[in-house]
Amino acid sequence: MLEIKKAAVIGAGTMGLGIAGQLANADVDVLLLDLPAESGPRNALAERAMTRLLDKRQPGLLHADKRTLITLGNIEDDLQRLHDVDWIAEAVVERLDVKRKLYRDIDAVRKPGSIVSSNTSTIPISLLTDGMPDSFCSEFAITHYFNPVRYMRLLELVRGEKTRSDVIDCLLQFNKRHMGKGVVLCEDTPGFLANRVGVFAIQTALHEAFRMGLTAEEADAIFGRPMGIPKTGVFGLYDLIGIDLMSDVARSLASILPAEDAFHEVAGEIPLLTALIEAGRIGNKGGTGGFYRQTPDGQKETLDFATSRYRPHNAVRPSVAAAAERQNSVASLISGNDRYSRYAWKVLSDTLCYAAQLVPDVNESLLAVDDAMKLGYNWQRGPFELIDDIGATVFAGRLTDEDRPIPAMLAVADGRSFYRVDDGELQYLLADGGYRRVSRPAGIRRFSEERRTLSPVLANEVSSYYVLPEKVGLIEFHSKGNTLNDASMQLIAEAVEHASRHCEALVLHSDAAHFSCGVNLGDVLAAINDENWPGTDRFLHRFQNSVLALKHAPLPVVAAPSGMSLGGGFEVLLHADKVIYHANSVSGLVESLVGLVPGGGGVKEMLYRCVALEEDGEKGAWRAFKTIAAAHTAQSPLEALDLGLFRPGIDEFEMNRDCLLTSAVNAAKTLAKNYEPERRKPMKVSGHGLWNDMKSWLDDAHAGGNITAHDVTTGNEIAMIVCGGDVPRDTLLTEQDFLDLERKAFVALARTPQTRARIEHLLTIGRPLRN
Numbered sequence: 001m002l003e004i005k006k007a008a009v010i011g012a013g014t015m016g017l018g019i020a021g022q023l024a025n026a027d028v029d030v031l032l033l034d035l036p037a038e039s040g041p042r043n044a045l046a047e048r049a050m051t052r053l054l055d056k057r058q059p060g061l062l063h064a065d066k067r068t069l070i071t072l073g074n075i076e077d078d079l080q081r082l083h084d085v086d087w088i089a090e091a092v093v094e095r096l097d098v099k100r101k102l103y104r105d106i107d108a109v110r111k112p113g114s115i116v117s118s119n120t121s122t123i124p125i126s127l128l129t130d131g132m133p134d135s136f137c138s139e140f141a142i143t144h145y146f147n148p149v150r151y152m153r154l155l156e157l158v159r160g161e162k163t164r165s166d167v168i169d170c171l172l173q174f175n176k177r178h179m180g181k182g183v184v185l186c187e188d189t190p191g192f193l194a195n196r197v198g199v200f201a202i203q204t205a206l207h208e209a210f211r212m213g214l215t216a217e218e219a220d221a222i223f224g225r226p227m228g229i230p231k232t233g234v235f236g237l238y239d240l241i242g243i244d245l246m247s248d249v250a251r252s253l254a255s256i257l258p259a260e261d262a263f264h265e266v267a268g269e270i271p272l273l274t275a276l277i278e279a280g281r282i283g284n285k286g287g288t289g290g291f292y293r294q295t296p297d298g299q300k301e302t303l304d305f306a307t308s309r310y311r312p313h314n315a316v317r318p319s320v321a322a323a324a325e326r327q328n329s330v331a332s333l334i335s336g337n338d339r340y341s342r343y344a345w346k347v348l349s350d351t352l353c354y355a356a357q358l359v360p361d362v363n364e365s366l367l368a369v370d371d372a373m374k375l376g377y378n379w380q381r382g383p384f385e386l387i388d389d390i391g392a393t394v395f396a397g398r399l400t401d402e403d404r405p406i407p408a409m410l411a412v413a414d415g416r417s418f419y420r421v422d423d424g425e426l427q428y429l430l431a432d433g434g435y436r437r438v439s440r441p442a443g444i445r446r447f448s449e450e451r452r453t454l455s456p457v458l459a460n461e462v463s464s465y466y467v468l469p470e471k472v473g474l475i476e477f478h479s480k481g482n483t484l485n486d487a488s489m490q491l492i493a494e495a496v497e498h499a500s501r502h503c504e505a506l507v508l509h510s511d512a513a514h515f516s517c518g519v520n521l522g523d524v525l526a527a528i529n530d531e532n533w534p535g536t537d538r539f540l541h542r543f544q545n546s547v548l549a550l551k552h553a554p555l556p557v558v559a560a561p562s563g564m565s566l567g568g569g570f571e572v573l574l575h576a577d578k579v580i581y582h583a584n585s586v587s588g589l590v591e592s593l594v595g596l597v598p599g600g601g602g603v604k605e606m607l608y609r610c611v612a613l614e615e616d617g618e619k620g621a622w623r624a625f626k627t628i629a630a631a632h633t634a635q636s637p638l639e640a641l642d643l644g645l646f647r648p649g650i651d652e653f654e655m656n657r658d659c660l661l662t663s664a665v666n667a668a669k670t671l672a673k674n675y676e677p678e679r680r681k682p683m684k685v686s687g688h689g690l691w692n693d694m695k696s697w698l699d700d701a702h703a704g705g706n707i708t709a710h711d712v713t714t715g716n717e718i719a720m721i722v723c724g725g726d727v728p729r730d731t732l733l734t735e736q737d738f739l740d741l742e743r744k745a746f747v748a749l750a751r752t753p754q755t756r757a758r759i760e761h762l763l764t765i766g767r768p769l770r771n
Helices: 014-025 044-053 064-069 079-084 096-109 165-177 194-212 216-222 235-241 243-256 262-266 271-278 319-327 339-356 366-376 383-390 392-401 408-413 447-453 486-502 521-529 533-551 568-574 602-614 617-629 637-643 657-671 687-703 709-723 735-750 753-765
Strands: 006-010 029-034 070-074 087-090 115-118 140-145 154-159 182-186 292-294 300-304 309-312 419-422 425-429 435-437 463-467 472-477 505-509 557-560 564-566 578-582 586-588 652-654
Touching: 006 014, 006 079, 014 029, 014 044, 014 064, 014 070, 014 140, 029 044, 029 079, 044 070, 064 070, 079 096, 087 096, 096 115, 115 165, 140 165, 154 165, 154 366, 165 182, 182 366, 194 216, 194 235, 194 243, 194 262, 194 339, 194 366, 216 235, 216 300, 216 319, 216 339, 235 243, 235 292, 243 262, 243 271, 262 339, 319 339, 339 383, 339 392, 339 408, 366 383, 366 425, 383 392, 383 419, 392 408, 408 425, 419 447, 425 447, 447 472, 463 486, 472 486, 472 657, 486 505, 486 533, 505 657, 521 533, 521 735, 521 753, 533 568, 533 735, 557 657, 564 568, 568 586, 568 602, 578 657, 586 637, 602 617, 602 709, 602 735, 617 687, 617 709, 652 657, 687 709, 709 735, 709 753, 735 753
Parallel strands: 006 029, 006 087, 029 070, 087 115, 115 140, 154 182, 472 505, 505 557, 557 578, 564 586, 578 652
Antiparallel strands: 140 154, 292 300, 300 309, 419 425, 425 435, 463 472
16 A cells, blocks of 8 residues: 655755645655755755745745755755655656656656656646656656645646556545645646636736726726635736746646637737836736835835836725625626626636536536636635526526527536535536536535535524534634624524534534634724724623633534634634644734734633643743734644644644544534533732733833834733733632723723724724834
C-alpha cells in the first residue's frame, strides 16, 4: 500500500514553495530543491524563497515552527536525496524540454514505487511522459494546485493512460486528509476545469467592460460579490495576480485550446494592458500600481481608461448590485435593462454557456465543474447552481430570444433544474437525462448541500437552527459577514432551549466564508448616534445571556468555525465546550481597534483561561489584559495556541474545511455521554492595586509612542475588568460580576467621541483609525 511520509518539491517558485509549505503544515518532512545559485551560497534561491513563505501578510505556514520540516537544497548537489522520498512534486517552469530532462534525472535516483507528479496546468501527460519508461509513467500524475496553496482548496488530479489506480488513490486520500484539499478528478484536457472556466469568465468580464465603456469600479461592482465571486472583481483580480502574469495565463491557455473554442474570442490582446505592462504598471506586486494604486498618503486611485491617468477612486455601488447581494441571487442582477444588468447578463450568460459545453466531453459530471469553481476560484455557487438560480427555462428562453445556441447540457435539462431534492436526498443531472445522488467521500460533509434536504426549526433573516439526522442541533449564521445582532442572539437562546429537549448535542457551523466577523458595527454606531445607552446595555445583556445559555446548556456545544471568528463571533466560540477549527481560521478579540471592549463575555472567558494557563491570578490578569488590549489575532489554530485562544487537549483543528461538520458531530455525540455542564466557582481578583499598575503601564506605553491616547482609555477599561474593578485584592467575583463590568465599560467607551470616530472610520474606510 502506497503511503506518503516524506516528500520533495522541485522548484521553489510561487507554486513549489506553496506546496512545500502545505506539506510542512501537514507535518510531512519535505525536501525543497531549486537551481543552484550562480554565485554565493549554492542554496541561495531556495533560502530566499523561504522568506516569502514566512511573509506575515500571507504566511504559507500555520506556524513559523513548521519551517523546521523543510530541508533546502539544489538539483545539482542534492538530487540523489530523492532516493528515500515517497512523493516528488515537480513545479518548475512551464517548458516541456526542462521538465522532460528533469524527469529523466529524477527517474535515475528515485526509489521504486515513489510517486512523481507535475503541477502543470497546460501540458498534457502524454507529452510530459513521452519517451519515459512504463515504470515511471505508471507512477506519474498531474497534481494541479491553486495559488496560494495554503488557502485555495482545490486540487485538480489528472491521471495518464498508464497511471496506476493505487497512485491516484494515494494522492487523492493524502491530499484530502492531510493537505486539506477538495480533489476534483479531471481528464487530461487543456486547462482541465477551473482555469478553463475561471479564466474565460475573467477575460469575458475584462473585454466586455472595455467594449461597454464601464469604469474599473463599475465592472468590479458587478463582477464580484453580486455574482457570488470574490470582491476583487476583474480589474482588482488582474492587479492581485499581476497584469503581466494574468496576460501570460490567457495567452498560454489560448495556445493549447482548439481553434474552435470560444475562449479565443476573449483572448485577444488589449492595447491598454500591453501599455501598462511595458510601463511596469503590473498591479500590486509592481509597487507602481495597475488598474488601481495607493497614493503615499494611503488614498486609493483608479486608472482612467480614456486618459491613462489616475484619478480619485469612485466607490460606485449600482442599485442592481446591492439588491443582488442583499437577496443572494443573480436573477435580480440580470433582470433589468440598464447597462449594469446588460453587462452582468453578457458575462454570466457567456460564462455559463461555456461551462455547460464542458459536460460531458471534458468532464462527465457537472458536479465536478461546480466544485472546481467553488474550490479553485472561491465562487459561492458553481455555474450550474447559478443557472438553477436564474432558472434553466428562463436562461434557455433568453438565449433563444437572442438567437444564441443552446448548450447540449442545457437542452438535456429541458426546463428541469440541474440539482433537485428527491426522497430526502440531493441529486444532480447527468448527461443522459437521469439524476444521481450527490455523494461525498467518507468524512466530507457540506452543510450548504445538506441544508437543501432539511427544513429549519427556527429561522430569521440572519440565522437558522436545524436538527441533523444524528439528533444533533445545528445553528447557522447567514448575514453579510455573518455579523451578529439581536436576532442572532435570540435564535441562539431559543435553539439551546429546543436542543435541550429534542437533541443529544448542539453544533455551531456554517459553510460561509467566515464564521462571524463580530457584532454588526452599523447597529452599534446607530445606537451611539441616537445616544441610546440603555438600549445598548440591554443588547449586551441579551448577548451575554445567550452565550451563557450555550455554556450552561445541559447538552454539549461544539463549534466548527472557518474563516474569520472575530470580536463577538469569537466570544460565541469562547462559550463552547469544544471548538474544531479549520486550519486557516483567523480568531481573536479585536474590539479595542474600534475603541470598545469585548462585551459578550470575551474578557471574562479570556481571564479564566489565562489564569488557568499561568496558574496565577495576577499573571493571568496581565496576560488577558495584554492580549485583549493589543487586539491580538491568530492566523491559525497553532498561532491561537500561543495566545491562549486555543485550548490544548480540548480544541482541535482540521486541515480540510469539508471535514469540520463530520468532526464536530462526532465530537458532540462523544461528549454527550455522561455530559455535565461546567459550573464555575467565584474567582479571586487582583483588585485596584494591579489596576493601578496597568494604568501606569499604559501611560508609559503612550509616553513612548507605542499606543495612542484612546488606546490608553480603552486599555484602562480592559484593565478594570480583568482586575475586578475598584475592589480590594482577593475579592471574590462571579461570572455575572465580570459580565456586569464588561457592559459598564462598553457603554462608557461608546459614549466617547473617539470611539464613534473609530467605528465610522472602519465602516467607511475599511481600516482602523489610530486616534
